Amino acid sequence: MGGNRTRHLLSSNEEAVTEEYTALPALCVVVIGLTLFFLLLAHAYAAYQAQSETAHSYHTAELLTEKLLDPANAFITPGGAIDLASFMQASEPLTQLQQDYSPLGFDFLFRLTANTTIVTLPADAYIPTNYIVASREVSVVLNDAQTIPGRLSVLLWRQP
Amino acid sequence: MPPPRGQLAVSLLYDTLLFAAMVSLSAVLLIPALVSxxxxxxxxxxxxxxxxxxxxxxLLVSRPDSFSYTFCGSLLDAAAGRLGVDTTSPGLYTAVRLWILDNEPHHESYEALIAEDLVSQLRIPDGSDGSVRLNLLTTDFDDALRDALHQFFTPLFQGRYAYNVSAQWHPITGLRFGGELFLGPPPPPLTSHVATQQISVxxxxxVRIGNTTIILSQYALARYFTALNLTGNRSIPEVASIxxxxxxxxxxxxxYDSRPFAEAAVVRNLSHLLDGFLIDGIHDTSNATVFxxxxxxxxxxxxxxxxxxAQQKNTTLYESVGDLVRAVDHTLSELNASTTTPLASLMLGHFNQTLDSLLNTTFPSLPEAIAACKDWVLNQTTTTVHILFRPMLEAFVTDLFDAGDCVLAFQTMLGSWLLDRLAIQSAYVTLTIWPVHP
Known part of the structure; x- marks a missing residue:
């Protein structure tokens, strides 16, 4: 045992084998490293989870817009446009859709924007902040003379 | 017991540093999963x-709020410009021009407007790669339509996407005869998204053939060919020889027992038949027009x-153009002195300008110019058709000879093969968008 040992913490020393005072910092580094690593892993997993959930919700919202634009619906005109007047009356099929999706944990509302007109169905819905939107460009029949471009959006969120 | 002695020992901290390095490495590997x-x-x-x-x-089902174009606007502007009238400032000329000749197809969908514009253009291939627009009465239609499309897309994309619209109506597929409308810059090759829709014009x-009148559509033509027994009709020389x-x-x-020799003969005759079908008509042995x-x-x-x-006299159009021209200038003697209508003279001028650049000749009257134009177009079309359809023709003949019973194959395939070259009632509108990064 000599005085060099403390001077050369990180080097081999032909005069000694045990290094009891270096073991503690080494253990510290390992523990911190492992903690950070697991944190990162957890974060990555959470991020992946969140992303896939978002993607899933987005696909659901997209599917809903597709269902809404189905030519079989009463408010879709032969050209594939949305008739504004009948869309505003169409709460019954929409309620049906909402009931269908409720068991899956989804809640949503529809919004049709055309020029300055904004129609939200159902009109009195409470909208949380963390919703996901899928939009489609549609044409909106205002009356027999006016058909203008508009946007149909589905705002979708998970029920708490 | 004495402690073991060795000359080569490594500090424990090396292990830790190695461990820390490995952990960082795996973290780096994980990062893409986090931020990807x-x-x-x-x-x-x-x-x-x-x-x-x-x-x-x-776009196609929407209707523009207000849309209007001036019938023969550019022609009049040119004529008035020659007389020294200022056509750019809002003055009497502009007011009168809009008041009398403005055409407002209200409540028409964009689809109808595009289709109408395409049919009105009368474009012909110019021999090289481009095309020439013969109908100058409606050039303002193109401009107004481009403006309207621009007004449609601007609020919709709000600068996030750039767009290119191209609409084409080519009655004979692949030949630049018909109508074309282009808007927007050329799209980048990789990042763009494309959609195409077919519209009817x-x-x-x-056409009247003998005692029957048939409408040129694929359906009617198919029926006519069946009734005519086109593939079995021995009075048509090309069909008989094939x-x-x-x-x-x-x-x-x-x-004709050797295949190359027989193929060459069929290609030659089929080429004649295709020319006849697409361009100048199919005739039978007595030189009567079959099609x-x-x-x-x-x-x-x-x-x-x-x-x-252009020729109609005593119509509203004639009177209004005449009135307008007189309103522009009473000394418009060069137009009023002629026996034709003012509109016809204006058009003749432009026709002559076009034909002069194509044929180096001018014509004294509009019907003559139109007739010359038609001849030139048919000639031009023949050349282009030969270049364009040669490979398809050869492929078709190869198919015929590959089929077991080639006479039967000829009978069943010829009609649809000919009709596949046509798209008389359909135009195609293509929209390309690509994101713009500010």
Missing amino acids: PLSSDASIEKHRELQVDDVLHT PLTPA RMVLSDYQHQTPP PGIANATLDALLARLNNA
């Missing part, structure tokens, strides 16, 4: 694909419209 936009990128891509389809569909050229060559080849009768030719008939229908519009 891969899945959202895929969603965005898909969204854009869907969006371009939706936007195009929305408001034109039904009808059948003879094919049956000789099948029975190995000289001189007048698609380009011929379509061109007749379009030119007749143009000629009628």
